[in-house]
Amino acid sequence: MPGLVETLKSITPIDPSYLDKAQARLDILTKPKDSLGRLEEFARRYVAITETTRPEIKRKIIFTFAGDHGVADEGVSAFPKEVTRQMVFNFLNGGAGINVLARHAGAEVVVVDIGVDYDFEDAKGLKKKKVVHGTRNIRKGPAMTREETIKCIEEGIMLAEEYGAKGTIFGTGEMGIANTTPSSAIIAAFSGGSVEEVTGRGTGIDDNIFKHKVRVIEDALRANSPDPSDPLDVVAKVGGAEIAGIAGLIIGAAARRIPVVVDGFISTAGALIACELKPVIRDYIFASHNSVERGHRVMFERMRLKPIVDLDLRLGEGTGAALAITLIEASVKIYNEMATFGDAGVSEQNA
């Protein structure tokens, strides 16, 4: 199994000649040129990522990484910490939002315990990859050691190795009470801007708790001084296990040319870590949705990604990724199944 450094080294940009080949096919289909807008963009990118002009989606897998956060002790969330493990059981029983939307999309859900503060029995659909029993409280010191962080990332890379066969598309997702707090801390660390401008209301906190959350993040940045030129330092000090795991899955996906659909704010924090480590990884990412969290837009700008839908979602788990996968799959079907002008005997556009 190649480690983080070798895996990063193996990632290359997509070959733009595949974008042209895909566009050439899209242009002979029975529709005005470019009239399917972003669906055509998705199809072109899918072809270029997978390096085949006969793209297929055989298997869709959403990885929901779960981890606890020491900073939950600061009262930054509307939910108690035990909800992380309770929701893992809900995922395994098929009753959560991600289960419903994954079934709708024809996708599997793989739940990854990367850092929950609870020891799970073996269960169908659960990957036991625990690196920490919850992170430490970032207000007081680093969330994880550098070694733990690299371990989380490499677990993500290993999942991409294990599941990343040809014809597979990945989605990311997460569960971790308080995890918008480290996500905001991560984008604030990179952007260097105001914490308030990249902090939102997570699961739904009031004005007072919001002000408190901003203070906690400011304290965390002061206590840890994460180095923005060293993305591993940022995710170790003010991130979380699931965020590092998601970064690893995305890195592994890029290395294997597997398209990866990134869910909401927390997943995008993971994508940001991956892209700060190697910017070309953005070529392999589909940004699923624009969440209600304010820092999300700042992340997209930094990565030059444009989300697929904007439905005021803020649930996480992979729910936005599941919805976006249905639209990406639609684009691949357009590419594969539409008749050409020649086949259908339809007159072409005037030059």
Next chain:
Amino acid sequence: MPGLVETLKSITPIDPSYLDKAQARLDILTKPKDSLGRLEEFARRYVAITETTRPEIKRKIIFTFAGDHGVADEGVSAFPKEVTRQMVFNFLNGGAGINVLARHAGAEVVVVDIGVDYDFEDAKGLKKKKVVHGTRNIRKGPAMTREETIKCIEEGIMLAEEYGAKGTIFGTGEMGIANTTPSSAIIAAFSGGSVEEVTGRGTGIDDNIFKHKVRVIEDALRANSPDPSDPLDVVAKVGGAEIAGIAGLIIGAAARRIPVVVDGFISTAGALIACELKPVIRDYIFASHNSVERGHRVMFERMRLKPIVDLDLRLGEGTGAALAITLIEASVKIYNEMATFGDAGVSEQNA
């Protein structure tokens, strides 16, 4: 079969108590309150439209209305007029964009010949409801007589009667070379604003043809003086057969409490006619997408509708409606299938 006047009379606003009942259920599902954003809005509206707290989607049908336009003779489109009938054959053979996306959404396509300048043989999937062999050239006079217009609308109402069983969701779509021209004329007639601001490039015309198209629409409005207080006059004089048919389908859907997902710019022109006849019809409409056509936004503002996706589409046929139906169906599944806090043993949000 009730005619237009009686059908309009039978339409009542949705009962807001159903919105509350739906929200009450959404609020006990295992997610932070409101965290599924617009999906929750879609589910609430679906419950209220269908007046059942156990909503089901048993059947999805996209009606693609086809009609020709005399104004095509003015050279306002990038495609020759015969493409309307060629595309009808493409629809019937399953090779068009709408066929691919309807299959993806699990929807049927019903092709409705309401005004094509060609006599089709009987064919599976084709409803022969021809009212005109193409409209007359609106630059020179009215597209249709008032009687022809009412006939088109009543054919749409009849389709809603025929297909509108409980558990059905409708989508609209259209095919008609040059039909962005009457659609822009319709919104210009209602808004009274500048034609240029509500005119786009349709299937893809260059600057010179665009300027010409604006002139043609200005001439059409001058030649016909459609009365904006009389929506039937507007659609008769500067509209089209498929636009009137779509208006009728939407009116019939509202009368039967069938949710109807409206496709792009031309379909929305049909929705606008319906809503100008009876504003409460908007309660029954889902606006699928925000197209590239500039006049589309002006229509949405007038109807106070917010589109579901924004993917730079401009194909029509019902393609945007098909994509939106997958998202609306996702919302109904969330409503029906997610576990409650009680069922799943998950701790609830702090008050």
